[in-house]
Amino acid sequence: MSHTAGILYPGYSAEDDYPTLEGLLGGGRRLPLVHTLMREDAHRVDALLDIGSPDLLADGARQLLEHGVQSVIWACTSGSFVFGWQGARDQVETLQAVTGLPTSSTSFAFVHAASRLGLRRVAVAATYPADVAEAFVAFLAAAGIEVVRLSSRGIITAAEVGTLGREEVLEFAAANDDDRAEALLLPDTALHSVAWLDELETRLGKPVLTANQVSAWEGLRLAGDRAVHEGLGTLFRQAAATAGTQAGGERRGSPD
Structure with missing residues (x-):
């Protein structure tokens, strides 16, 4: 089918x-x-x-x-x-x-994926400026998901986010994880990630959800x-x- x-x-x-x-x-x-x-x-x-x-x-x-x-x-x-x-x-x-x-x-989709995996505490590594990243935290809070660590890279344009490569994405994720978090979320659809999903999870030792x-x-x-x-x-x-x-x-x- x-x-x-x-x-x-x-x-x-x-x-x-x-x-x-x-x-x-x-x-x-x-x-x-x-x-x-x-x-x-x-x-x-x-x-x-x-x-x-x-x-x-x-x-x-x-x-x-x-x-x-x-x-x-x-x-x-x-x-x-x-x-x-x-x-x-x-x-x-x-x-x-x-x-x-x-x-x-x-x-x-982030809320439903977190529900599917039974996640209640997450870390968020956002490429956005801080005020936009905080709005994502508020959205997750409305779904009962606690953000134990929020990091903001402060990138203004999606075009610039799209230029980040494998090593930069892996390092960004690893640097902004938290031991209290059951998973790490990378919320920007402008960020390349899908070719490295298993590698991200191996690096962090936990589920990673990307946009x-x-x-x-x-x-x-x-x-x-x-x-x-x-x-x-x-x-x-x-x-x-x-x-x-x-x-x-x-x-x-x-x-x-």
Whole structure:
């Protein structure tokens, strides 16, 4: 059986993680991607609110329908959590109304992935400026997830984040872990990560959740894929929970 999860991705930075994911997942799983308009590349609240605006996302979602997708993911963590819990839920519901398909966003994907792995205490290594990173902490708190350590790299543009390579990503993760954390979260979809997921987990000795990883997992879960996949970290080695219709309904517990 084939599973196709549509990815809405703002601008250009680490979108090549998705073809990498397709290759690692193997046949029968597709992650077609549509780039949404980014009028200003900035990890700044006003710019992020524009990047995640309903009209821009709706335009992209309609294009995804041409690819025969079974679910839709807004693959921009900061462009979802910056709206707050209810705003991010409204964002998902608006998108779902456009396509009629199961829909979620990267922010909710982190919550659902943490729930799937039974995580309650995490460390967050964010590439964002501090104020944006704090908004992600608040979003996780609304889901009952405690952030025991927050680190902010302070990078303004997604384009710059996308230039970070393997060694920089591994060092950034290792330097910002915490012994109290059950997992480390790397929340930016502009950050390349999927080729190094198992390496990240070996380095830290615990689960690592990254934005493009959880986005793909969420989309495939909503498309009905419940298979175990190797080479993509602890999350993909767990059989997916039963898919639901959309993502914003639970603060803790069941992913659906």
